[in-house]
Amino acid sequence: MLVLRRRAGESFLIGDEIEVELLAVTAQGAKIGIRAPRETIVLRKELKITQEQNAHAANAASLEDLEQTIKKLRP
Amino acid sequence: MLSVETKYFGTLLCAEGSVFDFPQGLPAFEEEKTFVLIEAPEGAPLVFLQSLARASLCFVALPILVVDQNYRLAVAPEDLENLGLDTERQPELGSEVTVLALVSLHGELSPTANLMAPVVLHVKSRRGMQAIRRDSRYSHAYPVEAQPAPKDPASSNGQKAWSPEPKC
Numbered sequence: 001m002l003v004l005r006r007r008a009g010e011s012f013l014i015g016d017e018i019e020v021e022l023l024a025v026t027a028q029g030a031k032i033g034i035r036a037p038r039e040t041i042v043l044r045k046e047l048k049i050t051q052e053q054n055a056h057a058a059n060a061a062s063l064e065d066l067e068q069t070i071k072k073l074r075p
Numbered sequence: 076m077l078s079v080e081t082k083y084f085g086t087l088l089c090a091e092g093s094v095f096d097f098p099q100g101l102p103a104f105e106e107e108k109t110f111v112l113i114e115a116p117e118g119a120p121l122v123f124l125q126s127l128a129r130a131s132l133c134f135v136a137l138p139i140l141v142v143d144q145n146y147r148l149a150v151a152p153e154d155l156e157n158l159g160l161d162t163e164r165q166p167e168l169g170s171e172v173t174v175l176a177l178v179s180l181h182g183e184l185s186p187t188a189n190l191m192a193p194v195v196l197h198v199k200s201r202r203g204m205q206a207i208r209r210d211s212r213y214s215h216a217y218p219v220e221a222q223p224a225p226k227d228p229a230s231s232n233g234q235k236a237w238s239p240e241p242k243c
Binding site for chain 2: 046054065
């Protein structure tokens with residue numbers, strides 16, 4: 001992983017069109033601004049993971065699968 | 076009462092109190108704005124989050140304390156605000172909010188529960204959301220092992236497991 005050191009107000013570029021600026025750093029975390037073309041999707045990684053988990057969870061389960069799972073979960 | 080077409084239980088009559096608005100839907104299911112919480116004795120300890128608009132969409136879930144009895148909530152202030160909860164403190168599990176972990180099934184492997192993104196249901200406002208944690212304290216795929224099920228005579232006497240009397 002490339003690691004950069006930036007202070008508040010400084011930025012860096014990803015490719016020609018995406019600029020990431022470190023706006024502020026506080027004890028609660030860093031505030032980051034992103035300038036990118038409208039079609040670029042910017043997602044918190046946890047959200048992406050949750051979307052994938054939900055899609056998988058929603059696919060789950062015929063009644064038989066559920067019965068198996070319930071049996072597994074009961075002592 | 077509300078007539079709800081469900082994925083696993085046919086058509087059920089549900090009390091208004093078990094219907095929750097999800098103003099933002101769920102991640103990957105943003106268009107689903109209303110879910111019904113269904114508890115079926117035969118399905119315990121699992122509970123079910125059934126989409127009102129789409130009968131084929133029903134999440135399988137576990138009360139979060141069943142997965143981890145020491146689970147600590149950390150709902151972000153903006154999420155508390157969306158739910159109509161006090162933003163100055165974490166809500167009380169059980170009395171103020173019902174908190175569920177969505178469950179994924181993996182065939183022969185243990186099912187996993189998403190502890191990173193619990194579904195938080197505000198009992199009073201009947202609003203719900205999947206409140207993704209900002210920290211990395213809990214896994215999105217926590218393997219769930221056998222749990223002591225609540226006392227349920229039907230589960231122990233070899234009766235067919237799926238003639239449920241679901242409550243919702």
